[in-house]
Amino acid sequence: MTGPSPAVVSASKLGLTFQTNDGPVQALSNVDLTIGKGEFVSFIGPSGCGKTTLLRVIADLEKPTSGTISVNGMTPEQAREKRAYGYVFQAAALFPWRTIERNVGLPLEIMGLSRAEQAERIKRTLDLVNLSGFENKYPWQLSGGMQQRASIARALAFDADLLLMDEPFGALDEIVRDHLNEQLLQLWGRTNKTICFVTHSIPEAVYLSTRIVVMSPRPGRVSDIIESTLPKERPLDIRETPEFLAIAARVRDGLRAGHSYDD
Amino acid sequence: MDTFRDKLIPVTSILAGVIVLWYVFAVILNTPFQRDLDRRANETSTFSELIGKTLSQPKPTLPAPHQVAVNFFENTFLRPINSNRSLVYNAWVTLSSTLLGFAFGTALGIVIAVGIVHVATLDRSLMPWIIASQTIPILAVAPMIIVVLAAIGITGLIPKAMISTYLSFFPVTVGMVKGLRSPEIMHLDLMHTYNASRTQTFWKLRVPASVPFLFTSMKVAVAASLVGAIVGELPTGAVAGIGAKLLAGAYYSQSIDIWSALVAGSIVAALLVMVVGIAGRLVDRAMGGRPA
Numbered sequence: 001m002t003g004p005s006p007a008v009v010s011a012s013k014l015g016l017t018f019q020t021n022d023g024p025v026q027a028l029s030n031v032d033l034t035i036g037k038g039e040f041v042s043f044i045g046p047s048g049c050g051k052t053t054l055l056r057v058i059a060d061l062e063k064p065t066s067g068t069i070s071v072n073g074m075t076p077e078q079a080r081e082k083r084a085y086g087y088v089f090q091a092a093a094l095f096p097w098r099t100i101e102r103n104v105g106l107p108l109e110i111m112g113l114s115r116a117e118q119a120e121r122i123k124r125t126l127d128l129v130n131l132s133g134f135e136n137k138y139p140w141q142l143s144g145g146m147q148q149r150a151s152i153a154r155a156l157a158f159d160a161d162l163l164l165m166d167e168p169f170g171a172l173d174e175i176v177r178d179h180l181n182e183q184l185l186q187l188w189g190r191t192n193k194t195i196c197f198v199t200h201s202i203p204e205a206v207y208l209s210t211r212i213v214v215m216s217p218r219p220g221r222v223s224d225i226i227e228s229t230l231p232k233e234r235p236l237d238i239r240e241t242p243e244f245l246a247i248a249a250r251v252r253d254g255l256r257a258g259h260s261y262d263d
Numbered sequence: 264m265d266t267f268r269d270k271l272i273p274v275t276s277i278l279a280g281v282i283v284l285w286y287v288f289a290v291i292l293n294t295p296f297q298r299d300l301d302r303r304a305n306e307t308s309t310f311s312e313l314i315g316k317t318l319s320q321p322k323p324t325l326p327a328p329h330q331v332a333v334n335f336f337e338n339t340f341l342r343p344i345n346s347n348r349s350l351v352y353n354a355w356v357t358l359s360s361t362l363l364g365f366a367f368g369t370a371l372g373i374v375i376a377v378g379i380v381h382v383a384t385l386d387r388s389l390m391p392w393i394i395a396s397q398t399i400p401i402l403a404v405a406p407m408i409i410v411v412l413a414a415i416g417i418t419g420l421i422p423k424a425m426i427s428t429y430l431s432f433f434p435v436t437v438g439m440v441k442g443l444r445s446p447e448i449m450h451l452d453l454m455h456t457y458n459a460s461r462t463q464t465f466w467k468l469r470v471p472a473s474v475p476f477l478f479t480s481m482k483v484a485v486a487a488s489l490v491g492a493i494v495g496e497l498p499t500g501a502v503a504g505i506g507a508k509l510l511a512g513a514y515y516s517q518s519i520d521i522w523s524a525l526v527a528g529s530i531v532a533a534l535l536v537m538v539v540g541i542a543g544r545l546v547d548r549a550m551g552g553r554p555a
Contacts, residue, residue: 095467097550097552
């Protein structure tokens with residue numbers, strides 16, 4: 001890593017075991033990870049590798065059963081209470097009875113900001129995701145990609161420095177996904193936020209990230225961490241460069257290694 | 264226009280079928296008594312005379328549709344509205360206690376549902392009693408409510424409304440428990456990430472999510488309220504109301520009166536359900552619902 005940037009997320013020996021009817025399931029085991037400020041970290045791996053669970057632990061939506069984790073130097077619960085992060089789900093999860101504007105304003109209402117402050121922030125974040133002009137539309141009047149952009153705006157609206165994204169573009173078609181990836185990178189460049197991004201697409205992970213965390217299942221664990229050598233400015237066609245393909249190959253190898261003793 | 268035609272044709276053909284069947288049964292059911300009358304008067308009727316007579320008896324076993332229609336028309340449009348023979352007057356008496364009971368019942372149903380959703384103890388302790396309450400025949404409970412309330416000096420509209428309440432809170436409770444629990448896990452997680460309080464989650468997520476469930480259950484509840492109000496009029500010896508008309512008709516074997524009171528009751532029921540349906544659609548539209 002470059003410079004002594006303070007750790008935004010720091011996990012050591014983190015483990016989480018779910019008690020299910022079929023006995024305990026180890027969703028996370030011995031995860032050691034430090035994420036610095038301003039990083040864009042992708043978590044990639046097959047389903048069941050615990051990538052979403054890890055994100056949910058950071059967000060205090062799940063409690064770890066062993067090890068320690070801190071977010072901004074606090075416990076995840078304290079960080080959540082301080083609204084330290086914005087969370088983007090797999091689906092847009094907009095409230096269908098609220099207009100886009102009022103959906104984006106939801107966290108602001110909950111935080112009790114003044115009307116004027118709310119309006120100002122809604123306008124600014126909708127600008128950021130290129131949704132100006134759609135303030136008074138209801139979610140069903142927007143395409144899937146626009147809905148997901150609105151949900152990103154909602155996560156950005158209260159200016160948390162950490163953005164947690166759980167396969168946000170998984171349900172969208174490839175063209176829309178490319179477009180949103182490009183926009184997300186621009187947004188990251190402009191805002192200098194720390195982003196944790198769960199995906200199961202290798203090109204998406206390589207294109208977006210400064211670091212790629214490769215995970216493998218049963219038990220869910222980190223099998224490799226790959227530093228990206230790509231520059232911060234990344235046009236879409238960077239994906240055809242040898243450098244990009246080399247990183248993608250490393251990720252693929254890492255995924256395969258995690259699978260090797262499976263079959 | 265197409266939806267109008269799509270609805271009109273099936274409804275009218277069913278209606279026509281019902282009317283034809285009704286006439287057939289009116290003839291069949293009224294024939295024995297008519298034969299009896301003829302024998303006593305030493306008359307012999309041809310088949311067509313017999314049919315004509317069975318459809319014009321003053322106190323038939325089953326009145327013919329046109330007899331009911333004429334009676335209904337006379338008692339609805341030709342009587343002064345304040346006359347106690349007017350169906351409008353009687354329907355209004357029943358309607359007022361229906362609406363009062365429905366308002367009580369909906370409020371009570373919502374309050375109970377909120378309690379059940381938020382307090383685990385209530386969930387386990389209250390629900391079986393609520394279900395048990397609905398298995399008791401209302402005809403058995405109604406007189407007791409009237410008598411008990413009369414003993415403490417409450418008479419008139421309130422006791423009847425209480426019976427409506429008793430019937431109408433149940434669908435609202437069941438619907439609202441389901442509605443308040445309808446938000447997706449993802450939406451609840453979202454509120455959790457915002458560190459939203461229970462109150463905020465309730466008002467900003469659970470309540471709006473439950474609105475469609477509320478209106479669906481209110482449709483059932485308003486019809487149940489009307490039944491409650493009519494049943495409530497039976498043991499009170501009420502002087503007015505659709506229930507009172509039914510009872511008086513039964514005492515004096517005025518079968519045509521009974522049937523036209525029934526028709527009045529079903530028209531009131533249909534109107535009530537329709538009004539709740541329209542209100543539901545308006546609220547849905549105001550909440551950004553996709554036009555169907």
